[in-house]
Amino acid sequence: xxxxxxxxxxxxxxxxxxxxxxxxxxxxxxxxxxxxxxxxxxxxxxxxxxxxxxxxxxxxxxxxxxxxxxxxxxxxxxxxxxxxxxxxxxxxxxxxxxxxxxxxxxxxxxxxxxxxxxxxxxxxxxxxxxxxxxxxxxxxxxxxxxxxxxxxxxxxxxxxxxxxxxxxxxxxxxxxxxxxxxxxxxxxxxxxxxxxxxxxxxxxxxxxxxxxxxxxxxxxxxxxxxxxxxxxxxxxxxxxxxxxxxxxxxxxxxxxxxxxxxxxxxxxxxxxxxxxxxxxxxxxxxxxxxxxxxxxxxxxxxxxxxxxxxxxxxxxxxxxxxxxxxxxxxxxxxxxxxxxxxxxxxxxxxxxxxxxxxxxxxxx
Numbered sequence: 001x002x003x004x005x006x007x008x009x010x011x012x013x014x015x016x017x018x019x020x021x022x023x024x025x026x027x028x029x030x031x032x033x034x035x036x037x038x039x040x041x042x043x044x045x046x047x048x049x050x051x052x053x054x055x056x057x058x059x060x061x062x063x064x065x066x067x068x069x070x071x072x073x074x075x076x077x078x079x080x081x082x083x084x085x086x087x088x089x090x091x092x093x094x095x096x097x098x099x100x101x102x103x104x105x106x107x108x109x110x111x112x113x114x115x116x117x118x119x120x121x122x123x124x125x126x127x128x129x130x131x132x133x134x135x136x137x138x139x140x141x142x143x144x145x146x147x148x149x150x151x152x153x154x155x156x157x158x159x160x161x162x163x164x165x166x167x168x169x170x171x172x173x174x175x176x177x178x179x180x181x182x183x184x185x186x187x188x189x190x191x192x193x194x195x196x197x198x199x200x201x202x203x204x205x206x207x208x209x210x211x212x213x214x215x216x217x218x219x220x221x222x223x224x225x226x227x228x229x230x231x232x233x234x235x236x237x238x239x240x241x242x243x244x245x246x247x248x249x250x251x252x253x254x255x256x257x258x259x260x261x262x263x264x265x266x267x268x269x270x271x272x273x274x275x276x277x278x279x280x281x282x283x284x285x286x287x288x289x290x291x292x293x294x295x296x297x298x299x300x301x302x303x304x305x306x307x308x309x310x311x312x313x314x315x316x317x318x319x320x321x322x323x324x325x326x327x328x329x330x331x332x333x334x335x336x337x338x339x340x341x342x343x344x345x346x347x348x349x350x351x352x353x354x355x356x357x358x359x360x361x362x363x364x
Contacts, residue, residue, distance in 0.1 A: 059230025144276030189232030257348030
């Protein structure tokens with residue numbers, strides 16, 4: 001069965017923007033020619049190919065500008081941050097990663113037997129020995145906590161940061177980062193396209209079999225997707241300040257509207273991205289609350305989309321030693337471009353109502 005697309009008028013009720021964002025109509029408009037007449041292979045030397053090549057290089061410059069890269073050639077297009085993360089980690093033998101990383105860092109690190117940075121709550125402890133590569137995300141995808149990789153500049157020869165939840169939303173400082181990974185679909189671009197930034201030492205190619213991307217990533221370029229990522233990057237850069245101001249107001253409104261609830265708390269610590277709000281409600285299953293919100297027409301999540309089918313408490317919350325009863329009652333609300341104050345208030349009202357009913361049912 002093919003479902004009808006959700007109309008843009010309902011996008012304001014979508015609060016799972018950390019999982020993915022809708023494709024901005026302005027992005028789609030610039031992508032369409034490269035899904036139709038502009039179908040050339042960007043590595044071909046005829047006019048069809050050169051048109052595609054020029055579009056890719058424009059997009060590369062736009063992505064470089066968004067993240068503050070000095071030279072567009074430092075940007076390699078990939079299928080997304082998962083691929084970029086894997087490419088960086090698999091380029092080194094002596095690696096240590098933070099315990100708060102996305103599964104696309106944790107899993108390859110585990111497979112390779114790499115170390116994990118010790119933590120005391122949100123504080124990460126300096127590794128005892130210097131390593132080749134240290135990987136520390138900029139914004140956590142589940143609880144929104146912000147870390148600055150500069151604190152580990154002397155602990156590793158190279159520093160990598162997954163900037164997926166920061167790119168297009170917060171200003172990026174690459175001064176102390178040698179590698180960075182990002183995905184287009186987190187800032188209103190298409191799915192299936194992302195980028196890898198490298199300062200000076202390129203990583204080893206993960207996908208071989210072609211000379212594309214300066215031999216750093218084999219395979220015919222996804223021109224339409226890359227064009228879309230470039231447009232999305234430019235829009236995000238132009239509208240970042242306005243978007244941040246709106247998002248901070250959404251967060252404040254939601255927390256104010258929930259102030260009458262009992263037995264709930266905010267996760268993430270003090271230094272957090274306003275775009276991600278992790279809340280725990282005692283005595284409630286987070287997944288049940290997600291389903292109830294969906295019935296009310298609102299999309300939230302009980303954790304990261306890549307692990308949303310797991311019935312185990314969030315890995316991130318376990319690292320923070322949060323009690324299981326609280327961890328199980330955790331949901332993630334992530335704000336986006338199409339949210340409104342009215343939809344935020346509507347979400348808060350639906351949350352309060354559902355929490356009251358679910359707790360009453362548990363008591364009964």
